[in-house]
Amino acid sequence: MDFQLTDDQAALRDGARDLLTGRFGPERLRAAVGAPVPDRGLWRELAAAGFLAVRLPEAAGGVGLGLPEAVLVCEEAGRALLPGPLVAGQLLAGAVDGVATGERLAALCDGAADPVLCEFPDACAEVVVLDRGAPGRAAGAYRCAPGAVTRAPFASVDPLTPLARLTGYPRTAPLPALDVPRLYREAALLTAAEQLGSAARTVEAAVAYARQRTQFGAPIGSFQAVKHLCAGMLVRAELARAAVYAAAVTGDALDIAGAKLLADEAAVRNARDCLQVHGGMGFTWEAEVHLHLKRAWLRAERWCRAREAEERLADALAG
Amino acid sequence: MDLACTEEEEDFRAGLRAWLAKVLPALPPKPAATDWPGRRAYDTAWQRMLYDAGYAGLHWPVAAGGRGATPTQHLIFLEETERAGAPYVGANFVGLLHAGPTIAAEGTAAQRARWLPPILRGEEIWCQGFSEPDAGSDLAALRTRAVRDGDDYVVTGSKIWTSHAEVADWCELLVRTDPAAPRHRGISWLAMPMDAPGVTVRPLRTLAGSAEFAEVFLDEVRIPAAHRVGAEHDGWRVTMVTLSFERGTAFVGEVVACRRVLAGLARAARANGRWDDAVLRRRLGRLNAEFAALWRLTQWNVSAAQRSGGVPGAGGSVFKLRYSHARQELYDAAAEVLGGDALDADHPWVADRLSALSYTIAAGTSQIQRNIVAERILGLPKGR
Ligand SMILES: Cc1cc2nc3c(=O)[nH]c(=O)nc-3n(C[C@H](O)[C@H](O)[C@H](O)COP(=O)(O)OP(=O)(O)OC[C@H]3O[C@@H](n4cnc5c(N)ncnc54)[C@H](O)[C@@H]3O)c2cc1C
Numbered sequence: 039m040d041f042q043l044t045d046d047q048a049a050l051r052d053g054a055r056d057l058l059t060g061r062f063g064p065e066r067l068r069a070a071v072g073a074p075v076p077d078r079g080l081w082r083e084l085a086a087a088g089f090l091a092v093r094l095p096e097a098a099g100g101v102g103l104g105l106p107e108a109v110l111v112c113e114e115a116g117r118a119l120l121p122g123p124l125v126a127g128q129l130l131a132g133a134v135d136g137v138a139t140g141e142r143l144a145a146l147c148d149g150a151a152d153p154v155l156c157e158f159p160d161a162c163a164e165v166v167v168l169d170r171g172a173p174g175r176a177a178g179a180y181r182c183a184p185g186a187v188t189r190a191p192f193a194s195v196d197p198l199t200p201l202a203r204l205t206g207y208p209r210t211a212p213l214p215a216l217d218v219p220r221l222y223r224e225a226a227l228l229t230a231a232e233q234l235g236s237a238a239r240t241v242e243a244a245v246a247y248a249r250q251r252t253q254f255g256a257p258i259g260s261f262q263a264v265k266h267l268c269a270g271m272l273v274r275a276e277l278a279r280a281a282v283y284a285a286a287v288t289g290d291a292l293d294i295a296g297a298k299l300l301a302d303e304a305a306v307r308n309a310r311d312c313l314q315v316h317g318g319m320g321f322t323w324e325a326e327v328h329l330h331l332k333r334a335w336l337r338a339e340r341w342c343r344a345r346e347a348e349e350r351l352a353d354a355l356a357g
Numbered sequence: 358m359d360l361a362c363t364e365e366e367e368d369f370r371a372g373l374r375a376w377l378a379k380v381l382p383a384l385p386p387k388p389a390a391t392d393w394p395g396r397r398a399y400d401t402a403w404q405r406m407l408y409d410a411g412y413a414g415l416h417w418p419v420a421a422g423g424r425g426a427t428p429t430q431h432l433i434f435l436e437e438t439e440r441a442g443a444p445y446v447g448a449n450f451v452g453l454l455h456a457g458p459t460i461a462a463e464g465t466a467a468q469r470a471r472w473l474p475p476i477l478r479g480e481e482i483w484c485q486g487f488s489e490p491d492a493g494s495d496l497a498a499l500r501t502r503a504v505r506d507g508d509d510y511v512v513t514g515s516k517i518w519t520s521h522a523e524v525a526d527w528c529e530l531l532v533r534t535d536p537a538a539p540r541h542r543g544i545s546w547l548a549m550p551m552d553a554p555g556v557t558v559r560p561l562r563t564l565a566g567s568a569e570f571a572e573v574f575l576d577e578v579r580i581p582a583a584h585r586v587g588a589e590h591d592g593w594r595v596t597m598v599t600l601s602f603e604r605g606t607a608f609v610g611e612v613v614a615c616r617r618v619l620a621g622l623a624r625a626a627r628a629n630g631r632w633d634d635a636v637l638r639r640r641l642g643r644l645n646a647e648f649a650a651l652w653r654l655t656q657w658n659v660s661a662a663q664r665s666g667g668v669p670g671a672g673g674s675v676f677k678l679r680y681s682h683a684r685q686e687l688y689d690a691a692a693e694v695l696g697g698d699a700l701d702a703d704h705p706w707v708a709d710r711l712s713a714l715s716y717t718i719a720a721g722t723s724q725i726q727r728n729i730v731a732e733r734i735l736g737l738p739k740g741r
Contacts (some may be wrong), residue, residue, distance in 0.1 A: 039659075041660040262740055265732070265740070268731050276654065292649075296645065
């Protein structure tokens with residue numbers, strides 16, 4: 039057993055972090071908040087670096103790595119608050135033309151959600167709906183002809199993720215090669231990985247601010263009430279990390295449900311505590327904190343929400 | 358990231374399983390919680406069996422009489438023994454997890470030869486005399502005095518919350534040898550025989566009703582200077598070297614046990630109809646994720662320790678913070694499953710619910726653990 043990153047995995051993570059720091063710094067983030075359209079140039083660049091084709095076999099032009107590596111990439115994207123349909127891109131690379139190279143953006147929608155939401159509706163040339171099946175209806179993934187999709191406006195709480203509500207999504211082209219339960223599972227895991235990245239980032243942001251902000255003649259980080267908030271944040275992030283990484287190794291449905299549950303908790307609660315540590319500054323549009331919180335809320339609602347995860351995990355007990 | 362065990366590790370597991378399957382059925386019944394001599398006999402007999410089978414001191418260095426096993430093998434040992442329902446470390450806790458490793462790391466050859474083999478063979482029980490009435494979280498405030506007199510120290514003072522003091526043969530004692538020095542510099546580590554004249558043990562009853570710990574009064578107790586481990590006045594460092602062992606590994610097997618209890622809660626809830634309550638069900642589901650993740654965190658920490666050559670990192674504090682809380686949540690959920698039976702003090706889950714209350718206090722309170730995490734891992738400034 040060696041449950042730590044391998045040297046290659048650490049290098050991959052560092053490379054992804056460096057790339058995102060260089061290409062998606064604070065200014066770019068601010069610009070993205072003002073105009074939430076994916077930066078196609080950046081997207082192609084990330085694709086060229088393997089962000090989308092991480093798991094596509096090398097023979098198919100991909101990087102040929104596994105779920106743990108995909109998780110590390112998503113974690114870094116979550117940390118950086120990278121906008122764009124990354125999870126969908128990773129899962130549909132190879133299945134939908136042009137996605138792996140970043141030429142085309144695809145949205146992956148959960149047909150069982152209510153409402154059925156679509157990320158980046160204006161930018162995504164492709165809409166793939168996951169129908170998890172129902173009595174009398176087989177599960178399946180479908181591609182909807184772009185012209186045939188109808189949608190209603192939806193004011194996304196997350197300034198970095200425009201949403202639309204799908205009102206009509208005819209199943210024009212089935213994608214029989216896609217394994218729906220597996221896609222759903224992996225969407226949940228990769229989303230959890232983004233949550234983990236966000237949770238780890240907000241610990242750092244809170245700690246950095248707590249060291250630098252002075253009140254009563256001392257850094258606020260020397261006050262125990264603040265210190266203990268930060269310690270609690272780290273505990274949440276590290277527990278989520280263990281759960282998410284382990285689920286990436288096993289690929290097991292229950293492990294993934296647990297990982298999503300804990301990563302959602304870590305991302306949401308850490309963003310809340312980070313906001314608290316920032317005081318009035320945390321309540322501003324300008325500070326980054328609200329972006330983490332809103333995105334964490336959004337991700338928590340997608341792919342295996344808390345209620346579903348808890349029920350499944352309960353069900354697995356003494357069945 | 359690899360969760361699979363190597364062939365060598367699997368062989369170790371298989372051998373251990375086979376041995377456990379052979380010996381556990383022949384074990385005598387567990388003595389009652391209040392039967393202290395019985396508990397001592399039971400715990401030491403188990404330790405002797407481990408010794409004879411080559412499993413004693415698995416994680417101790419070979420030079421100390423241990424097996425020099427890797428952290429992963431130790432983890433497998435804790436996992437398998439717990440899974441098989443083998444006895445817990447019990448009264449051997451301090452000897453195996455703190456005093457022993459301290460002596461192994463800091464003792465002279467003669468000291469190691471005198472004290473370590475009897476710990477491994479289950480012949481001598483140790484207790485930990487650190488806390489005092491006025492020195493709990495602030496351990497360095499300890500005042501028990503040791504004055505040098507020829508080849509002896511003469512020790513006077515009192516210790517409190519000393520677990521297993523009633524049945525212990527030895528006590529790892531922290532004493533103040535230099536009252537004039539800065540607090541952390543005037544402390545020494547002594548091995549005190551519990552039957553030395555001047556030692557009085559007064560059991561304290563815990564809220565669970567039993568006498569798990571005691572007050573220990575020391576009235577001019579003579580302890581040979583040869584019983585000092587490490588340099589004079591250097592006891593603080595000597596102690597801290599191995600304190601992280603306690604936090605790192607003490608609760609690992611218990612996570613496995615908690616997962617078993619959780620499955621039991623689900624079975625009971627299905628049987629008594631409370632399973633229909635979605636709030637309770639979801640709570641149990643969340644606990645399932647929680648304990649599964651705590652096990653993964655353990656594997657993560659153990660792998661980190663393995664890479665760093667066996668040194669447990671600060672990950673122990675992160676683990677302890679979450680685990681102690683989760684354990685309390687588990688037994689609160691048990692009470693919900695039990696309904697009115699949660700008031701039955703004889704129910705094992707109720708007894709465990711009570712003892713779980715100590716987990717956020719003993720071995721460093723949760724507040725102290727948060728200070729450690731914030732200051733040592735996150736680098737926040739020390740408070741005033
Ligand atoms: C079941 C059990 C077994 C034990 N066994 C042993 C043993 O074998 N040997 C031994 O030596 N000791 C033992 N202890 C003692 C244990 O280590 C102490 O109880 C513990 O360190 C806390 O010290 P205290 O009880 O004096 O509480 P205090 O230190 O008085 O703490 C009281 C409260 O104040 C808080 N507090 C104190 N200082 C701070 C601070 N700086 N910041 C924030 N909050 C603070 C604490 O978190 C706690 O909530 C045992 C305790 C228990 C419960």
